[in-house]
């Protein structure tokens with residue numbers, strides 16, 4: 313999909329109050345798109361809305377829990393009152409759990425599956441049919457992760473959700489191709505965003521010093537979400553199905569493809585280092 317000028321186009325971004333969602337919404341606005349954004353964080357959402365308006369674009373902001381079917385339906389209805397169909401839908405809202413399967417409760421599973429997997433299904437379910445019916449080009453961006461193709465015992469539940477997003481995106485890529493709609497699964501590596509503060513740590517990882525270690529590790533890595541946004545736009549322009557973002561995400565991608573046994577050994581060694 314050409315992104316030189318998005319004047320007159322509408323882009324939906326979930327989880328746009330912070331991090332990768334916020335920066336990508338701003339990048340689309342800079343190219344001329346109007347936005348419809350949602351998040352749980354109302355203050356962050358209002359601030360994001362102001363920044364988009366300051367770029368001269370119109371924006372619909374709404375507090376929505378992506379895991380909630382009725383709230384997502386109402387959000388989509390509000391968007392479709394303004395436009396027949398959106399041009400780009402970006403299912404980005406996400407959360408993380410750090411820790412192994414044996415320390416993950418069923419409540420933890422419901423929480424993360426509801427947001428990271430069902431939330432993406434909701435975004436696809438409520439926005440894609442109108443795009444197909446309209447019959448013009450469009451694009452679906454689903455935010456997975458490098459953890460969507462490389463698993464580690466310290467991210468058991470997160471891996472399950474991000475693998476599911478990648479799998480759904482691959483299936484959708486085939487299904488939507490005849491309709492002229494592209495699909496990209498975005499797979500970032502280690503990106504310095506507030507997700508590190510909001511991640512649920514479970515089991516042995518649930519310690520303040522572990523949290524600080526993670527936060528400072530991500531800060532030291534220093535890969536910022538505005539760089540992710542730029543790469544997302546490039547991937548959409550090229551209709552790239554899987555878009556690893558940052559050098560470590562590319563490294564893991566090639567290891568998974570060409571030396572999966574080596575990737576397993578590295579994961580095991582890292583889990584040992586993390587004390588599991």
Ligand SMILES: NC(=O)c1ccc[n+]([C@@H]2O[C@H](COP(=O)([O-])OP(=O)(O)OC[C@H]3O[C@@H](n4cnc5c(N)ncnc54)[C@H](O)[C@@H]3O)[C@@H](O)[C@H]2O)c1
Nearest residue numbers: 327330331332351352377378405406457500503505506507
């Ligand atoms: N930061 C990383 O290192 C990294 C790496 C790979 C993938 N990702 C993925 O990128 C996406 C964005 O994460 P981020 O790093 O920008 O984190 P972030 O915490 O900065 O942003 C996530 C946003 O999603 C919102 N959100 C959470 N639950 C929600 C819900 N139920 N309904 C609506 N909104 C909700 C949060 O309020 C927040 O504004 C996530 O899907 C995450 O898994 C992040």
